[in-house]
Amino acid sequence: MSNDPIDPQVYDLYDEYCHSDMSRRSFLSRAAALTLAAGSGLIMAQSLLPRYAEAETISFTDNRIKANYVHYDSPGGTSGKMRGYLVQPSGDGPFPAVVVIHENRGLNPYIEDVARRLAVAGFLALAPDGLSPVGGYPGNDDDGKQLQASLDQGKLFTDMLNSAYFVKRHALSTGKLGTTGFCYGGGVVNQLAVTMGGDLNAAAPFYGRPANSQDVPAIQAPLVIHFAEDDPRINAMSADYKAALTANNKDFAMYQYQGTRHGFHNDSTPRFNQQQADLAWERTLDLFQQQLT
Known part of the structure; x- marks a missing residue:
C-alpha cells in the first residue's frame, strides 16, 4: 500500500x-x-465515496439470472415484515441457497450485485434489506447509515435470521443454506452461525465482528473467514475468535489478505483490491460448492 x-x-x-x-x-x-x-x-x-454505477459487474437484465424483490413475514423483527432482493439462476431449480447480508447502511447496489454474482454461480441468492420495515434503503449510504443505526439491533438481527430461513425454505431452494456478508453483515454471518447451528451449512464472513468466544461451541457450519491486513478495529478481535474455533475443533479457515484495508471486496471505492477480492471470492464460492451442492 x-x-x-x-x-x-x-x-x-x-x-x-x-x-x-x-x-x-x-x-x-x-x-x-x-x-x-x-x-x-x-x-x-x-x-x-462509492460509485455504484461504475462498479456493477452483473446487470439485472443478464439472461443468466432472474431477479425480483420479494416480501415475506418476519415475526419479532422491526415491523413483522421484510423485503429482499431474490436472484435465481436461469432454469427451474431447485438451487442451493445463500443469504447475503449488507453493510451498516442497508441494501445498496453493491450488495445487490453480489447477489447477482452468486446467482450466476448457480445459487439462489437473497439479499434482505434491513431498512425495508422503515422505508428501505434511502438511495444513499449516508442516510442509510443513520437509518440503520436508529433501529433496534436485536430486531434487525431477527429480520436477518428470518430472511435466512425464508430463502432456506423457499420453493426454489434445495434446503442447503450458506451465508456471506460484509462489515456489519460479516458480524451477522458469524452470529447466524451461532444461532442457526445445524440449519446453516456454510458461512463466509468478510471483515465482520467475530462471535463471542463462549458462543462458538454452538457453531456447526464450516467457516471461511476473511480479514483485511490493515483493519485494527476488527483484527483486534480475530485472535480470540481463532483460538475459540480451534479449541472447539470447528471446521474453519481464516485468511488475512495482504495489502488490503477494511472493505477491500467492495468494488465501488478505492479500498477495493482486485487481486485479493478475487481470491477471497474464489474461496467463498469453493466453500459453497463443497458444502451446498
Whole structure:
C-alpha cells in the first residue's frame, strides 16, 4: 500500500465516517482540513465515496439470472415484515441457497450485485434489506447509515435470521443454506452461525465482528473467514475468535489478505483490491460448492 495515492489519514477518517454517526459534510470538512504532503485531503476523501454505477459487474437484465424483490413475514423483527432482493439462476431449480447480508447502511447496489454474482454461480441468492420495515434503503449510504443505526439491533438481527430461513425454505431452494456478508453483515454471518447451528451449512464472513468466544461451541457450519491486513478495529478481535474455533475443533479457515484495508471486496471505492477480492471470492464460492451442492 506504499504507492497508494490516498493518504492513510484519509483512510482512517473514512473508516470513522463509515462506522460512526459522522455526517458526510463533516467527513469532507475534516478531510479538507488535513495537512498532507501528497495532495488535497478533500479530493482524496471525495474519491473514497462509492460509485455504484461504475462498479456493477452483473446487470439485472443478464439472461443468466432472474431477479425480483420479494416480501415475506418476519415475526419479532422491526415491523413483522421484510423485503429482499431474490436472484435465481436461469432454469427451474431447485438451487442451493445463500443469504447475503449488507453493510451498516442497508441494501445498496453493491450488495445487490453480489447477489447477482452468486446467482450466476448457480445459487439462489437473497439479499434482505434491513431498512425495508422503515422505508428501505434511502438511495444513499449516508442516510442509510443513520437509518440503520436508529433501529433496534436485536430486531434487525431477527429480520436477518428470518430472511435466512425464508430463502432456506423457499420453493426454489434445495434446503442447503450458506451465508456471506460484509462489515456489519460479516458480524451477522458469524452470529447466524451461532444461532442457526445445524440449519446453516456454510458461512463466509468478510471483515465482520467475530462471535463471542463462549458462543462458538454452538457453531456447526464450516467457516471461511476473511480479514483485511490493515483493519485494527476488527483484527483486534480475530485472535480470540481463532483460538475459540480451534479449541472447539470447528471446521474453519481464516485468511488475512495482504495489502488490503477494511472493505477491500467492495468494488465501488478505492479500498477495493482486485487481486485479493478475487481470491477471497474464489474461496467463498469453493466453500459453497463443497458444502451446498
